[in-house]
Amino acid sequence: MRMMKPSLLSLALAGVSLSHAALAAEENSNLFTQGKPILDLRYRYEHVDQDNALANANAQTLRTRVGYQSGKWYGLSGLVEVDNVSRLGDARYNSTRNGQSGHSLVADPDGSEINQALLRYDHAKGSAIVGRQRINLDNQRFVGGVAWRQNEQTHDGLLGQLKPLDGLTLSYAYIDNINSIFGPGDNRFDSAANPANIEGHSHLLNAQYVLLPELTATAYQYRLGLDNLSGATQSSQTSGVRLNGVVAGVGYALEYAQQRDYADNPRDLDSDYYLAELGYTLKGVALKAGYEVLGGDTGPGNRAFQTPLATKHAFQGWADVFLLTPADGVADAYFGATLPLLGGSLQAWFHDFRAERGNSHYGEEFDLAYARPFPGVKGLVGLVKYARYDADDFAVDTNKFWLQAQYSY
Incomplete structure (x- = not known):
């Protein structure tokens, strides 16, 4: 089991210990009666079929999460959480750590x-967190926890949020290590393309202001120093602005960002990001359509707009074909719907992918999912999910299927 750098882990764990021991003498009832255990079990079967030389992947895994969230003592609280991911059955898939490179990828080591x-x-005017934590900013397009994968992405560092005015939230985070989905970091297959721990010094700045019920404005700058990821070629400074809200029942989001090189990146980055999205709910059916562009860039190496810390599975299709933006960039025109069905929720999405530079048509994708709580068992939810990517000028035809059951206490 990999541990955090001593400075951050010892501080966080010492703080948790204090909140349960030294402080307990004064407010024992709060710390324990308001505390709660954490138990989360997630079984998943994942099948991957690609039109290439790789053998199909068939992965069965169980993610077990246990922990404890303390109560509060004058705003102070602590949390400890441990995850285990275990393979069930044969290893007929490439987890990136099991040596099965002849099979398609299922990134759940x-x-x-x-x-x-x-x-x-926690304070009325904000909050502060130190230690290993999940950080989800805005819609997680640039910084997120990648909660879809069995091993969640978490961050070692500091996060402060200040709310000086009604509707205004100022956030700053310093990160010196990212625990990626490819961990834990004790395996000989660890590589610069998918390290278990991404080292470096990153600064996240985000200011969000709810101006009106119809308008929320967010400005951000994310300075990512990712020293051991792809030779630091994804170290970047991304600055942008996002506008979103609901007007006369129509939801919208408009966003623009610019990406430049940062820290020790040997490449000269210069690319842009655009998003325009509209949504409308009619008789319980949520409709949404959008156009998202991650720009490409000419020059040596892949200098396209990248989002290395994003929850990428939530964007550009569930087949995960575009986890790394192609050198010519990618433009994604999409539409879909979410509707209630038989006590659960049904989603259907269509994506058309094209190059941002040039005339290449990458391909199309269709995604379908149905989630429903199990009747009579509180906290147990089932999921069936399917993704089909039909390749044209990029990658290969890809089919993915998931069957999942998750219990949260």
Whole structure:
């Protein structure tokens, strides 16, 4: 099991210990009666069929998460959470860590590690967190926890949020290590393309202001120093603005960002990001359509707009064909619907992918999912999910299927 750098882990765990021991003498009832255990079990079967030389992937995994969230003592609280991912059955898939490179990829390596270990302080005007934590900013397009994968992405560092005015939230985070979905970091297959731990110094700045019920404005700058990821070629400074809200029942989002090189990146980055999205709910059916562009760039190497810390599975299709933006960029025109059905929720999406530079038509994708709570068992939810990518000028035809059951206490 990989541990955090001593400075951050010891501080977080010491804080948790204090909140349960030294402080307990004064407010024992709050710390324990308001605390709660954490138990989350997630079984998943994932099948991947690609039109290439790789053998089909068939992965069965179980993610077990246990932990404890303390109560509060004058705003102070602590949390400790441990994850284990275990393979069930044969290893007929490439987890990136099991040596099965002849099979298609299912990025859920076996192993155990500390998922979160933190000390938190809450105040009427904001909050502060130190230690290993999940950080989800805005819609997670640039910074997220990648909760879809069995091993969640968490961050070692500091996060502060200040709310000086009604509707205004100022956030700053410093990160010196990212625990990626490919962990824990004790395997000989660890590589610069998919390291278990991404080292470096990153600064995240985000200011969000709810101006009106119809308008929320967000400005951000994310300075990512990712020293051991792809030779630091994804170290970047991304600055942007996002506008979103609901007007006369129509939801919208408009966003623009610019990406430049940062820290020790050997490449000269210069690319842009655009998003325009509209949504409308009619008789319980949520409709949405959008156009998202991650720009490409000419020059040596792939200098396109990248989002290395994003929850990427939530964008550009569930087949995960575009986890790394192609050098010519990618433009994604999409539409879909979410509707209630038989006590659950049905989603259907269509994507058309094209190059941002040039005339290449990458391909199309169709996604379908149905989720429903199991009747009579509180906290148990089932999921069936399917993605089909039909390749044209990029990658290969890809079919993915998931069957999942998750219990949360």
